[in-house]
Amino acid sequence: MSTATASQPSPRGPGAAGPVPGPAPDAELATSAANRAVGVRTYRPATGLGVLALVSFAVFALHASSRAVRFRFSGDGDVVRLPDAEVAAAPYAWAVTIVLVALAGYAAVRARKLPRWVVALAGFCFVTGFLVWIVGTAQTPSISVTALLAGSVALATPLVFGALGGLLCERSGVVNIAIExxxxxxxxxxxxxATVSGSAWVGLLAAMAGSVLVSVLLAVFAIRYRVNQVIVGVVLNVLVSGLTGFLFATVLQPSAAAFNTPERLPHVRIPVLAEIPVVGPVLFDQSVIGYIMYAAVAVVWFALHRTRWGLRTRAVGEHPKAADTLGVSVNALRTRNVLLGGAVAGLGGAFYTLVSVSAFTRDMTAGSGYIALAALIFGRWNPVGALLASLLFGFASNLESILSFLGTPVPSQFLAMLPYVVTIMAVAGLVGRSRGPAASGEPYRKE
Known part of the structure; x- marks a missing residue:
């Protein structure tokens, strides 16, 4: 007796030998997209919002200060002055908790992917609720919003460049653990x-060249020899850490005047625009690398979504075999993008020695490459998302420094943990599943 499967004609035509080909590699993704289109119910967003509401109730509301928190939006020398805002800590904490509970209930009833306004409102309520609670516990319950935001942007600058460099690699299908x-x-x-030449601009170019050199090693081993990309990245991190540490101890430290006293890049303040309250000092009173950061995010976004190169890059990262069939040289494009990503990440490295401090010290990046990788994943492999995620890490780091001066009783270690906890909660509950390029980490062999 013949079965129904055996009686079906071969999809490759009569007389074709061999097994019937299975579903396309991305059939599972297509099925998932179809399920979302018909509205598969999910309670993960409601769970995430419920956790935020629980934290707000247990921490912000039950342990709120009885004092009012003052937010200062203008400095003494500002041309345009905005009035300070005072927020009663306890009532605001309860208001935030009620809003988060309402949003969690809305998400449970909806049981679908949340609209962006819900995610934005929940994030705003939770962050401001935490800020009011933590500042309310300080000896001086007052904080400058302008200083908080400006410091956050400065600390996020190298993270943004690192995340953009990783994005260019991973969108092409190469996992870049070597951002550090x-x-x-x-x-x-x-x-x-910069020290040898006496020019900070030469140092900026050298930073890009040095980072590209690391990318050459990544490309050779990961793309040409198809070594596991995660292992290659970890080995490069250890190699560079040991090499720079050795050269710092044997060359830079004994001869600091000759090799480790670089000039700083100029700080540019744009007249009139820099006088705008709050946003003026943040956007228009920056170092040269700060302005390059804004331009880099815009250029990478435009190139990735509006150019032929961007289309090919996304195709190679999602389905390299299909891109190869259409005439795209997969490994050549991946190699070029890995080198380009290295040049972008090098700009972030230059920030440390040409803007932040005028000297190189051992392991001065202190794991910023791994934070940039987390920002890339949190930002869903999108330039704008990576920028916002990096700003979150910069905000938490700057807040930790400011609160140490204000005298809050909360241990600084908990503040340092905040961005990582928020990242896990956002990816797992609020934003949904974070999926990178389908072919990321998979070496391509042309058959």
Whole structure:
């Protein structure tokens, strides 16, 4: 007796030998998209909002200060002054908790992917609720919003460049764990070149070249020899850390005047625009690298979504075999993008020695490459998302420094943990599943 499967004609035509080909590699993704289109019910967003509401109730509301928190929006020298805002800590904490509970209930009833306004409102309520609670516990319950935001942007600058460098690699299908090595070697190269040449601009170019050198090793081993990309990235991080540490101890430290006293890049303040309250000092009173950061995010976004190169890059990262069939040289494009990503990450490395401090020190990046990688994943492999995620990490780091001066009883270690906890909660509950390029980490062999 013949079965129904055996009686079906072969999809490759009569007389074709061999098994019937299975579903396309991305059939599962197509099925998932179809399920979302018909409205598959999910309670993960409601769970995430419920956790935020629970934290707000247990921490912000039940342990709120009885004092009012003052937010200062203007400094003494500002041309346009905005009035300070005072917020009663306890009532605001209860208001935030009620809003989060309402949003969690809305998400449970909806049982679908949340609209962006819900995510934005929940994030705003939780962040401001935490800020009011933590500042209310300080000896001086007052904080400058302008200083908080300006410091956050400064601390986020190298993270943004690192995330953009990783994005260019991973959108092409190459996992870049070596962002830490790129930032560190970029900072090392910038310090030496700027000191020897006497020009910070030469140091900036040297930082890009040094980071590209790390990318060459990543591309050779990961793309040409198809070594596991995660292992290659970890090895490069250890290699660069040891190499720069050795050269710092044997060359830079004994001869600091000759090799480790670089000039700083100029700080540019745009007249009139820099006088705008709050946003003026944040956007228009920056170092040169700060302005380059804004331009880099815009250029990468436009190139990735509005150009032929961007289309090919996304195709290679999602389905390299289909891109190869259409005439795209997969490995050549991946190699070029890995080198380009290294050059972008090098700009972040230059920030440490040409803007932040005028000297290179051992392991001065302090794990910023891994934070940039987390920002890339949190930002869903999108330039704008990576920028916002990096600003979150910068905000938490700057808040930790400011609160240490205000005298809050909350241990600084908990503040340092905040962005990572928020990242896990956002990816798992609020934003939904974070899926990278389908072919990321998979070496391509042309058959």
């Amino acid at each position: 090595a790129q930032l560190l070697f970029g900072a090392f190269s910038a310090a030496i070149a």
